[in-house]
Amino acid sequence: MTSTTRYILPDETLCVQADWLWDGVSDTLLPRPRLQIRQGRIAAISSYPHTNNHAQPAPDPGSTSPSRPAGSTGEKWPDGAPLLHLPGCTLLPPLLDAHVHLGLDGRDFAASRAAWQSEAEYMPRVAKHAAAWLAAGVVALRDGGDAAATALHYRLKQKPAWPLLHTTGMALRHPQRYGSFLGPDWPVKKLGGLLEELAARGADWIKILVSGVVSFTHYGQVGALHFSQEELTALVARARSLGRRVMAHANSPAGVRQALQAGAATVEHGYFLDEDCLKEMAEKQTAWLPTIVPVANQVRTAQAAGWPAESRQVIEKTYRRQQEMLCKAWELGVPLGVGSDAGASGVEHGRGLLQEMLYYREAGLPAVQVLRLATRGNAAILGIAGALPGVIIPGAPAALLAVQGNPLADLRCLERVKQVMLPASPV
Ligand SMILES: [Zn+2]
Numbered sequence: 001m002t003s004t005t006r007y008i009l010p011d012e013t014l015c016v017q018a019d020w021l022w023d024g025v026s027d028t029l030l031p032r033p034r035l036q037i038r039q040g041r042i043a044a045i046s047s048y049p050h051t052n053n054h055a056q057p058a059p060d061p062g063s064t065s066p067s068r069p070a071g072s073t074g075e076k077w078p079d080g081a082p083l084l085h086l087p088g089c090t091l092l093p094p095l096l097d098a099h100v101h102l103g104l105d106g107r108d109f110a111a112s113r114a115a116w117q118s119e120a121e122y123m124p125r126v127a128k129h130a131a132a133w134l135a136a137g138v139v140a141l142r143d144g145g146d147a148a149a150t151a152l153h154y155r156l157k158q159k160p161a162w163p164l165l166h167t168t169g170m171a172l173r174h175p176q177r178y179g180s181f182l183g184p185d186w187p188v189k190k191l192g193g194l195l196e197e198l199a200a201r202g203a204d205w206i207k208i209l210v211s212g213v214v215s216f217t218h219y220g221q222v223g224a225l226h227f228s229q230e231e232l233t234a235l236v237a238r239a240r241s242l243g244r245r246v247m248a249h250a251n252s253p254a255g256v257r258q259a260l261q262a263g264a265a266t267v268e269h270g271y272f273l274d275e276d277c278l279k280e281m282a283e284k285q286t287a288w289l290p291t292i293v294p295v296a297n298q299v300r301t302a303q304a305a306g307w308p309a310e311s312r313q314v315i316e317k318t319y320r321r322q323q324e325m326l327c328k329a330w331e332l333g334v335p336l337g338v339g340s341d342a343g344a345s346g347v348e349h350g351r352g353l354l355q356e357m358l359y360y361r362e363a364g365l366p367a368v369q370v371l372r373l374a375t376r377g378n379a380a381i382l383g384i385a386g387a388l389p390g391v392i393i394p395g396a397p398a399a400l401l402a403v404q405g406n407p408l409a410d411l412r413c414l415e416r417v418k419q420v421m422l423p424a425s426p427v
Contacts (some may be wrong), residue, residue: 004135004417007424008398013038013081020090024375024391027368037398040423044394089402089418093390096140096378097353099289099339102126103150106348116148126154132350133163137401137417140388143167145207147181161425166382168207169198174226178212192238199242206239207247211255214271219314222251229258236262253277281334287381289339290326292359295319297346323363337381338374354414367411387426397427
């Protein structure tokens with residue numbers, strides 16, 4: 001599929017050796033790791049002997065050295081297993097993005113929507129976006145849907161093994177409110193039927209728009225709520241009765257509170273939520289995905305040129321507040337996920353997750369915690385910790401990411417993906 005991806009067959013035995021390992025648990029790196037892989041799982045982890053040409057205690061984050069020819073340590077590999085040697089690399093669990101829109105490209109909204117008219121048009125686009133994630137070491141995605149349910153159709157038709165894809169199909173919304181590109185204009189009283197249809201067609205999650213979207217011109221405005229509390233609670237209960245959890249797009253304290261009261265599993269965006277919302281989320285262990293990048297990128301990238309000065313101020317203030325609330329949420333013990341909202345204007349597939357992680361880092365979260373959220377944290381939210389536990393320990397599935405440099409010193413080295421290793425099909 002891509003040159004960086006290597007699929008491990010169930011009967012394959014392999015030794016993988018790199019300069020460093022972050023196992024997803026510890027705060028530090030294990031030097032000179034050697035992993036044995038058997039039957040699609042990690043069979044053993046050891047540290048190979050120190051050699052003179054490899055005396056550095058930690059790799060320089062910006063460096064692509066040290067390097068050494070494959071097998072130069074002269075070790076014998078168990079069972080004559082082939083050796084995959086990744087000099088200068090750190091091995092770590094692969095990443096997950098818990099909020100994307102595979103049917104949009106983040107650049108040209110009109111062209112993306114035009115492609116939804118025909119499967120022949122949108123299918124290759126969705127496949128290309130999924131491939132961009134895989135090449136970037138992001139091996140599982142939760143898709144927030146679109147009005148044409150492109151990601152759901154892609155999954156049903158192509159049955160891709162990786163990236164592992166969870167999708168909502170399309171969103172439930174009030175016909176006169178925000179989000180006509182995310183879900184159809186069905187009357188509220190028929191949304192229970194739409195929900196059942198989506199679940200029957202294979203939607204893994206139910207997406208509900210609870211509020212509007214953050215304004216880039218009027219600070220604090222997020223649009224009207226879509227439903228009464230009774231309507232929303234009934235929809236979430238209906239989803240639960242079908243074994244589906246709800247991904248709630250909710251901004252403002254009122255919107256977030258409504259979503260929490262209704263029993264949504266995750267709150268998406270949550271702009272302008274207050275500390276009481278965070279306390280309730282911590283108490284209920286409802287996950288929050290603050291999606292900083294679709295807002296921050298408007299002023300932190302070339303996109304800034306398109307906004308007048310007053311809007312740039314509103315946008316700056318909006319995402320800075322979100323970064324502050326992220327830190328509060330972290331302190332209060334709110335379960336946090338990482339979702340890029342890729343496909344939204346200014347957020348590209350394959351790139352948005354690292355950008356989101358860097359905004360978490362900038363907000364003050366330590367790099368190791370940000371990595372935990374984008375691996376184990378997201379896997380727990382998606383409920384796929386069996387296939388992707390986000391840890392590298394004996395017995396875990398052989399899902400590995402090799403990047404050049406030390407991601408604990410600088411998350412940016414996640415841009416330098418050398419290899420993605422995955423079981424040929426999720427185990
Ligand atoms: Zn979204």
